[in-house]
Amino acid sequence: MFDREAYTLFKFSKMLNQSFQNKRQLLECALPALRDLFKLDRVYFFDWQQERALLSLNMMCKKEYCMDMQEDISVLNEPEFLKKLLQDGIADSTDLNYPAVYVLLKWRRPAMTLEGDDVRTVIKERVGVLRLERFRKNRVFHETEKKMIKSVAAEISHNLTNTEIDQAKNQRLNTATALNDLATIFATSLRLSDGLELILQGVQKYFRFDRVRLYQTNYDGTKIKSILGVDISGEVTRQSGDDLPEDERTLLRDVFDKGAAYRTIHNVVYIPLKVQRNKVGFLTFDNLLSRRRIDYLDFISLKQFSTQIALAIDNAALFERVQELSNYDELTKLPVRRFFNEKFAEEIYRSKRFDLIMSVILLDIDLFKQINDTYGHQIGDWALKEVSRVLRTSLRQTDFPCRYGGDEMIIMLPRTNGEEAKIIAKRLKERINGIAVPDRYTNGDRVTLSISQGISVFPQDGDTAAALFEKADKALYWVKDGRRGTFALYGDVADDIPQKENAREE
Secondary structure, eight states: OOOHHHHHHHHHHHHHOSOOSSHHHHHHHHHHHHHHHTTOSEEEEEEEEGGGTEEEEEEEEETTEEEEEEEEEEOTTOHHHHHHHHHHSEEEOSSOSSOEEEEEEEEEEEEEEEETTEEEEEEEEEEEEEEEEOSSTTOOOOHHHHHHHHHHHHHHHHHHHHHHHHHHHHHHHHHHHHHHHHHHHHHTOOSHHHHHHHHHHHHHHHHTOSEEEEEEEOTTSSSEEEEEEEETTOOEEEEEGGGOOHHHHTHHHHHHHHOSEEETTTTEEEEEEEETTEEEEEEEEEOTTTOOOOOHHHHHHHHHHHHHHHHHHHHHHHHHHHHHTTOBOTTTOSBOHHHHHHHHHHHHHHHHHHTOOEEEEEEEETTHHHHHHHHOHHHHHHHHHHHHHHHHHHSOTTOEEEEEETTEEEEEEETOOHHHHHHHHHHHHHHHHTOBOOGGGTTTOOOBOOEEEEEEEETTTOSSHHHHHHHHHHHHHHHHTTOTTOEEEHHHHGGGSOSSOOOOOO
16 A cells, blocks of 8 residues: 655655755755645744744745745743644644644754863754744645654754754864864974964964954063964054053963853953963954854864964974074084983973873984985985975974984974874875985986884883983884884884894995
């Protein structure tokens, strides 16, 4: 026997079985289909604000088009109507002089919450209502139709849930991608001022804030040193902290006393920037001009990203001080061994004190002596420059590379475990493998560069600079023993390393 209801529901479900960018796009597909299916004159969609007993009209569909509408309808004085709608999922209209029914929609929507520094996803229930209208008084909705309407409404609710989840995932992915791109841009900027300007311009452009400002503090975090701002026009402004009015000078104390604040009433967000206990500044984002609400997901994303910004600012400021003190190797533009040893000792002390992890990558250029002997020291210097360039542009601002001696380089990776260090080593390997020696020096032969890398991790491989270097060096020996061009984590290969290492061969 032909089941008309099941067949109708199947067709409706098949029509909605597609990907929608957002709730509106789904409703623009579902409401006209609903109108045609039940031969309706009009269909309305309301968001139900249950705490205020309000139906907030969002969309109306009639004839061949759907249009946005805004109107609030109070149902506070209709307890019987509300009771029936909640219990049965469908109720006849009590205020119209033609046939109309209200049908309940319930779906789930992901939302982000911030608990301390942890971001959590929670699922919140959303409620909506459809109103189906027929203008002819004799075309009432009979019980069979109401049953089918409830089934169709359930299908719409199911697809609303899927659409909201997909939209939330895409939004988080787009935000994460944008912030990652901004971090990459920042990481390639060796000058602190250039990097900060780029990051603020990128944040303003992506999140469409009216204004983004960075307040930087002095070394001990007690005074605002400077303000860098970007407004809606993209114009960059700079201001000395000495020129601030008194009320803005108190911002430093207020922000760090209260922590990150999500102040939607004033369309302003304040986010402190700290590295360990050191105050490096704070960020403010506002929409005071447009009065556009700052989305909570944007706040959470920026709160997470602020940690990277703070670390990058701290490390970039350090890099500028290093440049001023001439602590860079002239050929490779990398920090020299003496300065690296100082920072290495400081990072080990910090890691011990605050129970942090850290990794070290020791690397050298494969067959470097052969390159020098075959093509000359000029090409050897070129190879060193190219490898160091990849290191400078591929590492994070918090990482610290160094030319340790000859073609040997070492990288300190604060707050990085072994698996994360392997990801960085893999990225360096792939990027350096793409470097080819200019063929004018190789008689047309294709000669590419490669590196071998050994990795050690604090504290499991050692808790001193000497111990970490030794373990990274042993892992590097293991790689160069027939596995050139790859990398190894000491903990992964320790059992394969002989008790007495052979001398390294070039």
